[in-house]
Amino acid sequence: xxxxxxxxxxxxxxxxxxxxxxxxxxxxxxxxxxxxxxxxxxxxxxxxxxxxxxxxxxxxxxxxxxxxxxxxxxxxxxxxxxxxxxxxxxxxxxxxxxxxxxxxxxxxxxxxxxxxxxxxxxxxxxxxxxxxxxxxxxxxxxxxxxxxxxxxxxxxxxxxxxxxxxxxxxxxxxxxxxxxxxxxxxxxxxxxxxxxxxxxxxxxxxxxxxxxxxxxxxxxxxxxxxxxxxxxxxxxxxxxxxxxxxxxxxxxxxxxxxxxxxxxxxxxxxxxxxxxxxxxxxxxxxxxxxxxxxxxxxxxxxxxxxxxxxxxxxxxxxxxxxxxxxxxxxxxxxxxxxxxxxxxxxxxxxxxxxxxxxxxxxxxxxxxxxxxxxxxxxxxxxxxxxxxxxxxxxxxxxxxxxxxxxxxxxxxxxxxxxxxxxxxxxxxxxxxxxxxxxxxxxxxxxxxxxxxxxxxxxxxxxxxxxxxxxxxxxxxxxxxxxxxxxxxxxxxxxxxxxxxxxxxxxxxxxxxxxxxxxxxxxxxxxxxxxxxxxxxxxxxxxxxxxxxxxxxxxxxxxxxxxxxxxxxxxxxxxxxxxxxxxxxxxxxxxxxxxxxxxxxxxxxxxxxxxxxxxxxxxxxxxxxxxxxxxxxxxxxxxxxxxxxxxxxxxxxxxxxxxxxxxxxxxxxxxxxxxxxxxxxxxxxxxxxxxxxxxxxxxxxxxxxxxxxxxxxxxxxxxxxxxxxxxxxxxxxxxxxxxxxxxxxxxxxxxxxxxxxxxxxxxxxxxxxxxxxxxxxxxxxxxxxxxxxxxxxxxxxxxxxxxxxxxxxxxxxxxxxxxx
DNA sequence: GACTGAACTATACC
DNA sequence: ACGGGTATAGTTCAGTC
Numbered sequence: 001x002x003x004x005x006x007x008x009x010x011x012x013x014x015x016x017x018x019x020x021x022x023x024x025x026x027x028x029x030x031x032x033x034x035x036x037x038x039x040x041x042x043x044x045x046x047x048x049x050x051x052x053x054x055x056x057x058x059x060x061x062x063x064x065x066x067x068x069x070x071x072x073x074x075x076x077x078x079x080x081x082x083x084x085x086x087x088x089x090x091x092x093x094x095x096x097x098x099x100x101x102x103x104x105x106x107x108x109x110x111x112x113x114x115x116x117x118x119x120x121x122x123x124x125x126x127x128x129x130x131x132x133x134x135x136x137x138x139x140x141x142x143x144x145x146x147x148x149x150x151x152x153x154x155x156x157x158x159x160x161x162x163x164x165x166x167x168x169x170x171x172x173x174x175x176x177x178x179x180x181x182x183x184x185x186x187x188x189x190x191x192x193x194x195x196x197x198x199x200x201x202x203x204x205x206x207x208x209x210x211x212x213x214x215x216x217x218x219x220x221x222x223x224x225x226x227x228x229x230x231x232x233x234x235x236x237x238x239x240x241x242x243x244x245x246x247x248x249x250x251x252x253x254x255x256x257x258x259x260x261x262x263x264x265x266x267x268x269x270x271x272x273x274x275x276x277x278x279x280x281x282x283x284x285x286x287x288x289x290x291x292x293x294x295x296x297x298x299x300x301x302x303x304x305x306x307x308x309x310x311x312x313x314x315x316x317x318x319x320x321x322x323x324x325x326x327x328x329x330x331x332x333x334x335x336x337x338x339x340x341x342x343x344x345x346x347x348x349x350x351x352x353x354x355x356x357x358x359x360x361x362x363x364x365x366x367x368x369x370x371x372x373x374x375x376x377x378x379x380x381x382x383x384x385x386x387x388x389x390x391x392x393x394x395x396x397x398x399x400x401x402x403x404x405x406x407x408x409x410x411x412x413x414x415x416x417x418x419x420x421x422x423x424x425x426x427x428x429x430x431x432x433x434x435x436x437x438x439x440x441x442x443x444x445x446x447x448x449x450x451x452x453x454x455x456x457x458x459x460x461x462x463x464x465x466x467x468x469x470x471x472x473x474x475x476x477x478x479x480x481x482x483x484x485x486x487x488x489x490x491x492x493x494x495x496x497x498x499x500x501x502x503x504x505x506x507x508x509x510x511x512x513x514x515x516x517x518x519x520x521x522x523x524x525x526x527x528x529x530x531x532x533x534x535x536x537x538x539x540x541x542x543x544x545x546x547x548x549x550x551x552x553x554x555x556x557x558x559x560x561x562x563x564x565x566x567x568x569x570x571x572x573x574x575x576x577x578x579x580x581x582x583x584x585x586x587x588x589x590x591x592x593x594x595x596x597x598x599x600x601x602x603x604x605x606x607x608x609x610x611x612x613x614x615x616x617x618x619x620x621x622x623x624x625x626x627x628x629x630x631x632x633x634x635x636x637x638x639x640x641x642x643x644x645x646x647x648x649x650x651x652x653x654x655x656x657x658x659x660x661x662x663x664x665x666x667x668x669x670x671x672x673x674x675x676x677x678x679x680x681x682x683x684x685x686x687x688x689x690x691x692x693x694x695x696x697x698x699x700x701x702x703x704x705x706x707x708x709x710x711x712x713x714x715x716x717x718x719x720x721x722x723x724x725x726x727x728x729x730x731x732x733x734x735x736x737x738x739x740x741x742x743x744x745x746x747x748x749x750x751x752x753x754x755x756x757x758x759x760x761x762x763x764x765x766x767x768x769x770x771x772x773x774x775x776x777x778x779x780x781x782x783x784x785x786x787x788x789x790x791x792x793x794x795x796x797x798x799x800x801x802x803x804x805x806x807x808x809x810x811x812x813x814x815x816x817x818x819x
Numbered sequence: 820g821a822c823t824g825a826a827c828t829a830t831a832c833c
Numbered sequence: 834a835c836g837g838g839t840a841t842a843g844t845t846c847a848g849t850c
Contacts, residue, residue: 545836
């Protein structure tokens with residue numbers, strides 16, 4: 001039997017004590033294919049130096065005899081081979097110890113505590129990762145496979161019986177079809193549920209929507225006066241769940257996609273199914289979803305990849321996004337230009353018959369948005385999966401460190417490297433005690449309104465330093481050596497060999513692929529080329545964070561400290577060089593430098609850039625970020641020093657770039673944010689403060705006359721941990737408690753909204769005046785003037801020597817006099 | 820009881 | 834626990850006079 005095959009979902013099972021993979025995928029005809037395969041299972045024992053041939057022979061003999069009878073199965077060492085390998089770049093002699101079952105490698109490693117063995121490695125990768133590395137059956141790549149058809153046979157304990165696939169093949173041969181572009185259009189089904197209570201399983205599921213390319217359905221037992229065509233009525237919640245399963249099975253998607261569905265929709269369905277004593281048998285083998293334990297639930301369905309698209313967006317894109325929250329509404333707005341349907345959710349008992357049609361539509365559209373978001377990010381997910389070589393299920397849930405680490409693990413073989421182990425819990429606590437390393441340098445600006453500014457920045461600074469200076473855990477030298485890359489840090493002077501290490505080499509590969517992908521995208525801008533560029537960008541930008549992350553296999557505080565020391569050095573050196581040429585540097589943060597170009601022409605600045613670049617080592621590169629007509633820097637609140645990380649620029653093409661100001665912070669009320677935004681824009685465009693001052697006076701007047709709507713004064717603050725863990729009772733904690741009393745569901749991550757009301761008695765603390773947005777009350781004019789408006793504008797006008805405090809307070813006294 | 824600095828908290832920048 | 838450090842700023846809390 002021969003067919004094409006694109007692997008999608010990976011699973012494994014034991015048969016006669018051995019491990020077998022069960023991979024579900026599709027062939028070119030769109031048929032669902034399952035392949036059964038196995039691979040050698042082994043771990044590495046790194047031998048001590050200077051062992052004699054005889055000693056090695058004796059060790060091999062000893063190890064070959066290891067037999068274990070644990071967890072109800074027999075496992076043994078089946079073969080031992082001697083190999084010349086590398087571990088952390090150093091040549092080592094290592095024994096490749098083959099055993100029966102991957103899950104027993106740990107126990108075998110425990111038996112290897114003998115003096116000739118220095119280290120034991122390679123048994124903590126997970127069987128699927130081990131299998132993919134070993135057999136190179138990579139996810140989402142296209143193969144031509146050969147094997148025996150299994151047709152409800154009893155082979156492998158009848159694994160294919162009751163498995164809903166078109167073909168089940170015992171794999172014999174697989175050939176990667178390299179040159180053919182994989183045209184793989186997966187079947188996607190998005191879903192979303194509506195319930196009467198947000199606590200998992202507590203309320204009833206009122207309806208569930210299912211949306212795929214040519215399918216739209218809302219299943220509900222809550223009837224309206226008229227039934228839209230996409231709605232299907234069922235008798236009750238039990239039937240709703242059964243109907244849901246029926247449709248999922250009928251459509252049989254490759255991906256079942258939800259938004260926050262790991263934490264809500266899927267566990268909810270499971271809990272309600274349990275309550276009604278029915279099985280949520282969504283798996284291709286009729287199994288129920290399985291949930292991982294831990295803080296973050298993840299729901300796995302066998303054969304169908306369950307994807308919580310929120311998780312992927314959060315990990316890979318949140319840092320580049322404008323949205324203030326990751327709610328479906330905001331994320332859809334940013335990426336799709338579409339929003340949720342307006343509908344105010346109430347408990348079903350409070351809904352009138354006429355409301356239900358809107359509720360159906362709302363529910364349906366949430367699935368539409370979820371589907372569209374998946375489509376939007378599918379090219380990215382595909383790229384990440386192909387590059388990192390971990391299954392889609394994991395790629396969409398891994399954090400950045402796991403993505404980087406997986407990439408490294410899947411590429412060690414070409415360096416003949418034995419993988420490093422995960423840190424033990426002792427190592428983890430030690431690493432946490434290491435404390436932080438000194439970070440980047442930020443130039444203290446002199447407050448003012450400047451004209452004609454140029455901004456340079458280093459291209460992917462940390463990444464290019466790692467590559468150019470060959471920095472990593474394994475290239476760090478124990479002793480000083482000549483002709484090395486060295487750097488002084490607070491933790492001592494560190495030396496790195498110039499012989500390329502595997503981590504900097506792999507990073508260089510990613511970096512070059514990113515460059516290619518980026519130019520590809522520029523030549524031919526489309527979602528596919530953009531996704532390639534994005535994936536390499538995110539991956540390469542995360543490597544420095546990975547090295548400094550205490551949970552990393554290739555963690556190195558020395559390497560991390562060195563990278564940051566180089567970051568400071570290159571930035572400061574460049575500032576000096578720019579100043580030497582007679583320019584005034586006004587600001588810089590980590591990898592950027594802003595300076596005044598005075599009367600010089602742009603061409604002269606570009607030649608300065610060229611000069612600076614000529615002196616930079618390796619692949620390091622300084623770029624022109626842009627030319628700016630005007631720029632505004634202010635003092636800190638204390639009013640003495642220039643504030644770092646707070647500035648605004650007006651580019652030549654009249655675009656405004658605002659950084660750090662209250663305008664861009666979501667924990668300030670809209671009024672203060674909008675006012676500041678207007679003022680900054682006006683000042684940058686006009687070059688003076690006159691109009692802005694009038695605008696400020698007008699707003700102050702309006703607030704005193706209570707002409708500002710309360711919505712403009714709502715302060716939004718996120719709960720970062722459970723309420724009980726707060727040591728200080730802050731305003732937003734008080735508001736959260738009020739919400740809790742009102743039975744509004746809250747938890748870590750909830751954006752708490754409140755306003756500050758007038759005090760009826762002498763209430764000094766802000767928290768005593770906190771009210772929820774729909775609580776009646778008058779807002780506190782004094783608070784908003786002094787704690788929101790004034791701080792937002794004070795240091796801006798200070799640049800023009802205008803004392804805003806007098807303007808605000810002076811008028812206030814007059815108004816108070818009126819009372 | 821008013822004042823003040825430290826601690827706690829959130830959020831931004833790169 | 835699931836990249837990192839640097840920085841600003843508000844509010845509460847605890848200690849001082």
